[in-house]
Amino acid sequence: MYQQPLFVEIHQIKETAQANPAQAVPEANLIIPDLIDQIASQFVSTLSPQTIRRMNGRLERGLTMAKSGHVAVTGQDGIFKVTSSKRRCTYIVDLNQRTCNCPDYQAGNICKHRIASWYIQQALFQSAPDLKESPVSEQIPELVELLLAHPCRWDLIYAVVSYEGQEIPVEIIETNGREAYVRALPGLVDGEIVPVYPFRSPWEGSKVMYSSTTVSGDSLSKIKLYHQQKEHIDA
Numbered sequence: 572m573y574q575q576p577l578f579v580e581i582h583q584i585k586e587t588a589q590a591n592p593a594q595a596v597p598e599a600n601l602i603i604p605d606l607i608d609q610i611a612s613q614f615v616s617t618l619s620p621q622t623i624r625r626m627n628g629r630l631e632r633g634l635t636m637a638k639s640g641h642v643a644v645t646g647q648d649g650i651f652k653v654t655s656s657k658r659r660c661t662y663i664v665d666l667n668q669r670t671c672n673c674p675d676y677q678a679g680n681i682c683k684h685r686i687a688s689w690y691i692q693q694a695l696f697q698s699a700p701d702l703k704e705s706p707v708s709e710q711i712p713e714l715v716e717l718l719l720a721h722p723c724r725w726d727l728i729y730a731v732v733s734y735e736g737q738e739i740p741v742e743i744i745e746t747n748g749r750e751a752y753v754r755a756l757p758g759l760v761d762g763e764i765v766p767v768y769p770f771r772s773p774w775e776g777s778k779v780m781y782s783s784t785t786v787s788g789d790s791l792s793k794i795k796l797y798h799q800q801k802e803h804i805d806a
Contacts (some may be wrong), residue, residue: 604638606694607634607690610690610694610697611634611690613744613745613752614689614690617744626681629675629680629683629686630686632656633683633684633685633687633689634687634690636653636683636684636687637687637691637694641653641655641656641687642687642688644691648667648774648777648779649665649666649667650664650665650666650667651663651666651691651692652664653671653684653688662684664684666685666688666689667779669685670685671684671685696773697785727742727795727797728742728743728795728796728797729741729756729794729795729797730743730751730753730791730793730794730795731791731793732786732790732791732792734769734770734786734790737769739767740755740756741756742754743791743794744783749787749788750785750786750787751786751788751791752783752784752785753783753785753786753791754782754783755767755769755770755782755783766782768780768781768782770783
């Protein structure tokens with residue numbers, strides 16, 4: 572009977588001086604599979620049923636690959652090596668350029684290798700030591716009270732987050748009342764929806780910007796909770 576592993580090994584590839592992949596030395600980091608499940612669940616919840624159908628099972632296969640140790644980080648920000656499901660070959664995923672050299676991507680699809688790499692990248696982001704060691708802010712009484720008083724009632728939670736001197740409108744994806752995982756709301760430019768990437772990478776020196784991050788509760792203001800009848804409450 573299959574038993575769920577306690578940790579997934581994520582290998583850091585140390586290239587040799589000759590940069591020979593055959594001589595690369597892996598160094599393992601550990602990630603709890605439940606964290607990858609949580610990230611995948613949050614991501615899939617943002618997709619429309621039509622998009623999920625178009626993915627044709629790649630979301631599930633990418634999740635399986637991420638939790639089965641198929642993804643290795645390379646030491647280059649956003650670059651991953653992913654072994655195929657049958658472990659016959661290795662593909663290179665560049666999340667900065669949103670590319671993969673597998674046949675499925677070349678055919679114009681969002682492949683399972685990109686999905687698996689993104690899940691691992693987000694898991695590494697959320698389990699980074701500097702995030703785990705950061706002080707926990709005080710609870711937000713109003714938000715906690717509303718969420719606990721009406722469990723599963725709210726379809727949307729909007730707020731404004733103070734981040735590096737900016738006031739950024741966000742959707743709250745998840746909160747424990749002390750911290751919140753938020754995604755910046757898109758803007759409208761010349762009638763077209765434009766994504767916003769206001770949050771810095773947790774890796775020092777990286778120039779990659781993110782649309783989502785974890786923020787302390789005391790950085791949130793103007794919280795609005797909506798249910799499906801479009802009623803809302805301000806906190």
